[in-house]
Amino acid sequence: MGSRYFFYRVRHELERKSGKLINKHPINLNLSNKITLKKWFEQIQFDLNPVQLEPNDNLQELKLKAEKILSGNVYFFNAEWMDLGLDYDWITNPSTNFKYDVSKHWSTIPDLSPEAGDIKYVWEKSRFSWLLTLIQYDYNYGIDLGEFVFSQIESWIDSNPINRGPNWRCSQEISLRIFNWYLALRCYKDHTSLTDVRWEKIQDVIYASLHHVFHHIDFSRIAVRNNHAITETLFLSLSELLFPFIPETKIWSKKGRDWFEKEIDYQIYEDGTFLQFSMNYHRVVIQLLSFGISTSERAGKPFSKTVYERAYKSLDFLYQCLQEENGWLPNYGSNDGALFFPWSDTDYKDYKPQLNTLHYILTGKFLYADKVNCREVIWCSIKPSNIQQFPVINKLEGIKEYPLGGYVLIRDSGSFTFIRCGSHKDRPAQADNLHVDIWVNGINYFRDSGTYKYNTSKELSTYFTGTTSHNSVIVNDESQMLKGSRFIWYYWTQKLKSKISENSKEFVFEGLISAFRQLNPKGEHERIVRKIKGENKWIIQDQIFNLSEFDKKQIWHFDKENIAIEGMEEGKYLNKNIEMSYNSDYYGVMEKGQAISFNFKDKISTNIEIKS
Template identity: 60%
Template sequence: MEEKANRIFKGELLFFSSEWKNLKKDYDWVTNPSTDFRYDIFKHWSEIPDLAKEAGDIKFVWEKSRFSYLLTILRYDYHFDKNNAEFIFSEIESWIDANPVNQGPNWRCSQEISLRIFNWCFALDYYKNDKALTEERWNKIQNTIYWSLHHVYHHINFSRIAVRNNHAITETLFLTVSELLFPFISETKKWAQKGRKYFEEEINYQIYDDGTFLQFSMNYHRVVIQLLSLGISISEKYDKPFSAVVYQKAYKSLNFLYQCLQEENGYLPNYGSNDGAWFFPLSDTDYRDYRPQLNSLHKLLTGAYFYQDDTLIEDFLRDDSAINKTKPITKKYGIQSFDVGGYYICKTENHFTFIRCGSYKDRPFQSDNLHIDVWVKGKNILRDSGSYKYNTEEKYINYFNGTKGHNAVVVDKHSQMLKGSRFIWFYWTQSQNAHWKETEESYIFEGTIKAFQQLSSSAKHYRKVEINKNDTTWKVYDKIIGLDSSEKKQIWHFDDAKIDWSSTSLKEQKEMSLNSSYYGVKTEGAAKSYVFENEVETTIKYKA
């Protein structure tokens, strides 16, 4: 923590929870450090494109303007008995002076606006009585808070209707708590009333009845977990609880993520879109360690922590008056099905298997149905390749988002779905059946999806996974129906895992393998494929 704080004081910033960049102390808030492109601060936000080749990924500009790094300084001050209020408020004031209301890239996204004010609120609460918070600064901050809420309220339908994902949850929560945090703004009573209605609607819609999430992403699901922790903490403190469905969906979300979590390190499968989002970094754990975030919400809902270790308890979200609405969640062993979202998991004392087999009613981000993730004692031996970047070369977008970046089957180099522009896929895959069964020796999953519909309307993919109860052996049988004349490849991403392979395929090939555990960072890995005509069975035996 102290090292991180000192780097921040020097003008460095940890981008997407993984990579330090030196922005220097005089950073102008609108230059993309990955391309050196400087946005025009005098342009209205509506004239700033989300995607421009010369500008690069706009998220590199938004990252510092989220002000998540302030929480590192607050925690440093708290633990080391320091006072860096002057630094914190000078950073906020610098941003305000450099970003006129509704101009430039940092007013482009209502979610970014909401997150910025949330993180300012942590600082305002902690240093509310400090001399560094002068009347002049407070007036500037109040003005920006007002126009931030005004902007979000008057553009809320974009995220609620056109986007409808974690953006909508963030923005509606910002409006919901506005009357509690900013009662000096008269309009917040109206804004909060609509915000609360919208927030409860979004939580109920976006979190499915089995606790899975409509964005099909572990990291974005954690984003919602943190927003729920923040929202429930504030609303309960002011005795304005949410409707019962919010607590029910929060509890079910916790259960799903906790059942998928690896106790050895707190990791989950790197499944779905992963842009490095960690809105409120309130612990010193690795970004991929989900334990502190799940711990906080579990304490709020049940009165008990999952983990008692101080390093896994988030500062500033400790709540001595937990709600105690539900009983603590426990880890389950054996097989579990989350049928609504389409996830099938199997946990034993030594290993964990995660299988995706779902039907899309909400927009998919990656073409990865029937992907299988395997973990042995916390080591990801068969992995997902991640996301890398949302705005990058087409070959990387097609790889990371396509079927080839997953442990699945490609047909004539085609993904399961047809790629459109940006985040769009056509011919969404649909599950026709999926189920577990158990024998004395094995856990067996079987699932069939409609896939490769761009090639044939009769195309299907059937996958059977047999997990040996007594050792670390998996048998995976794949059959492609309706595409007899096409070449198929069963692809495996295994990196340095020591595995004995055997397959009915007569042809084995080395495949390109890239891995992106953190947004914007990619490394080379190891992958292979087994070529087959219509069906193939591969045995995977992990050697510890």
């Protein structure tokens, strides 16, 4: 991770143990110069523009979700409903019933605790993304929800004293909460339930939230450096535009803008791939870019040229991976169920609405013109950029490589092959190099097993983050990297070779990585993928070098029956082994799946056919 990371972590631990973090984040913060709502609204230029939906625009899905929310349910990680009740205290983990001590300063509360369970279950409702569902339901069904919305916000404020308890633990969660409160305030700005007393409370929390994020920004920019840093620096960057009544935002916004532009430049590689090696977290960045670019342009303060260029490149990469039949992408990399601004009621796995918004901003054209996929654009009065305009993105056929992130895509006759072959200059989350996803007509036949949970048993964590849960090769029953604690891996895999080609009969990928270096510093894994043109047939060859004394196994995860797969070594068919397989399409949800494996000595050739 480098010396910058090391020295910051040392400093952070000293600050935490000495109590300096408590002094930097006092519990008695309040905004001294509060203003009226009227004066605030005179300072900013942004209103929501309601969308009247038709029955075929997922109107019933909107109604179902809203009624559940109004009865005390929460849609955890866009996967499953949990009934918390209308008197939920905001600090109890519903998966373990552990109640956090809200009198404790946030810096004394651990992220990871076997007793408390996964802290994300506490954060989920407090993110307030569900407000967007209620806002849309209110308008389309004529049900006045202003009092409900502001009573919930006030309940949260009363239950979560400033800088105390679990909901002040994460600066990203703090940023998202205020973004969503801001949208609600704009929607219900004239509502009688937004009383002076409530507005004073809200102002104090907005001020304390920005203060917290600014004074703890090094943690996300140095120790974490992923989508957290992008979210938090964007929050600071937009602070003067959204909350100009806070004097410090002049400084916080200037520094935040500089940090945000640097994070985009660093985290999104020049080919449009993303340092977290995760489809879902890349979509998170897409939503933040859409919100940030549209807001900053409306105020006449656009971001740097690099931000626009990396946004466009990101859009291209994700769109090329998208399946038009359903909007799905490979369930590749860490996936915690995040969808910060759920304007659409399509399935969580459908990326069309979010890509559509950013594409409209950057090109002036929609990828999808239907009202469901355009809802965010209309509601937020988003306009095409007047700073940068790019060409419309088209879906490419054939073979394409994204060399900096380390991906190869093959799209041919209704099939889609996704191959990972990359180097790691940034922290890997899963041991999945040379993983292959195979899709036909929008159906994921050979899949990534997903993520499940960040805080779970050691066995499940090892499985979902390890090579065993991917379509790759394991050696000596070990992953291609050595697992450390939590999100840490040692002996990062590195790309040694990647080559793509094609001839009249096939598309060909040839990749070589350093791997299993915990077993031998010279360990290597070569994979060659041949996709037969015009047919749903693949030939995958794996060879392991400098690890001849260890057992080797090639694994394939699938959930469909109409497949044929055979492994061969030295001209002989290999026995198929039935393997344990789990599948997690949504965070916190796990199902049993199917997997087969082939034991081999050093080199294996596998034929795959999907029978449509």
